[in-house]
Amino acid sequence: MREFHKPRYQDRPFRPKPSGNRPVQPVSRMRREDAPEGSEEWTAPWVQLKYFSYNPAIFPRMLGAVSPDARDGQLINVYDKNGELFGGGFWNEKSRTPLRVLAHGRDVLTEKALDDAIRKAVAWRRDVCRLDEVTNAYRVLHGDSDGIGGLIVDRYNDVLSLEVSTLGAWLRLDRWLPLLHELCGTSRHVVQVDESIARMEGIDTRQAPSSDPVRLVRIHENGVQFEVDFAQGHKTGFFCDQRDNRLKLSQLVQGKTVLDLCCYSGGFSILAKKLGGAAEVTAVDLDEKAIAMAKRNANINGQQRIDFVHADAFVYARQMVRNGRLFDVVLLDPPKFVQGRDEAYEEGIKKYHDLNMLGLQCVRPGGLFVTCSCSGLVSPGEFEKTVIKAAQRLGRRLQIVQMSGPGWDHPFLSTYPEGRYLKVLWARVL
DSSP states (O other), X not given: OOOOSSOOOOOSOOOOOOOSSSOOOOOOSSOGGGSOTTGGGSOSSXXXXXXXXXXXXXXXXXXXXXXXXXXXXXXXXXXXXTSOEEEEEEEOTTSSSSEEEEEESSSOOOHHHHHHHHHHHHHIIIIISOGGGTBSEEEEEEGGGGTOTTEEEEEETTEEEEEEOOHHHHTTHHHHHHHHHHHHTOOEEEEEOOHHHHHHHTOOGGGOOOOSOOOEEEEEETTEEEEEETTTSSTXXXXXXXXXXXXXXXXXXXXXXXXXXXXXXXXXXXXXXXXXXXSEEEEEESOHHHHHHHHHHHHHTTOTTSEEEESOHHHHHHHHHHHTOOEEEEEEOOOOOOOSSTHHHHHHHXXXXXXXHHHHTTEXXXXXXXXXXXXXXXXXXXXXXXXXXXHHHTTOOEEEEEEEOOOTTSOOOTTOGGGOOOEEEEEEEO
16 A cells, blocks of 8 residues: 555555456546645545544545545545544445445554454354354354445355455455455355445456355254255345344244244244244245245254245235234244335335234234344334334234344444344234
């Protein structure tokens, strides 16, 4: 990394490879004469903030001057509006969020610091949380919350599943993958990038790091086995963020009837039957491939008596209401309904409201209602308010027991509330 006037120590420079979609070009946001007074003493490349913000995602309107030598995918030093070093992060002028702050402080962010962040993330899961004792499927690195914005890594047995959403993370995969495999004891990987994000970030997915082929992988969780299908599953084919909630639910269903709406690959249903001893489990999902996966997982665990139904959750619940069918336990774990702000937000909230109204009508008085949201833009308070409103419209009261979230391998930053995406509300329906 080049230095600007005043020499300061930095690690061996990182030189990003040009993207296949477009060449790496110098930033042209500012002219040399636009540099603020005193910036000749700053460590280049640099960007200055107009406003103080500890949110890792910085939008263009929040940015001031940028040094002419800044390059897309490069580490950049972040200075506050007073000219003090404020932190460091990934720079990508073409992105919707050109600056992704990875660390705050007065120390220059280095490539070694990023490698150390990965080591600390893995150590937290394996050495402190000791997740290997209960499962071989867990989140290894959780993006911004672990100091690596734009990179999510899940472990599934001997496979690492990577989801990349920043050019900065993408350009470092060749260095980080061997490190991750060494730390996790894995040998294969799959790398996924959303097409729209790849276009926006300038990621050439044809240059993904190679690996031995990966399709079906067998994992275990709290004594239950699952098969992960990377060829057909949503993202990874398994949601390890619900691990603790699956176990908790299984402890509350002995001898009870359970309705699992949006069951996906059957995690909640299978634990409820195999570990929890539920008398009857009905699992519903609109995705035919998900139902097929769920049936395979049930067979693997010798739980063929689960009733898997290929149907829309709204339509199925509405039919149960018309039939007057009630369950002791109802679980709602739908996909992300809120995709954006403004109209998309209101539309998503309405979907949560309507599904919860239907689900609540399927719960026997005194029964357990567990409802989830994985929309990061919906706060826990807003989600709780939506569920309560649905209950009140039905003339029913909720005895709320807990609002839980994902396991400790999915932390969120206090400065990035959107990272608190999974909310799980537990309540008795009176």
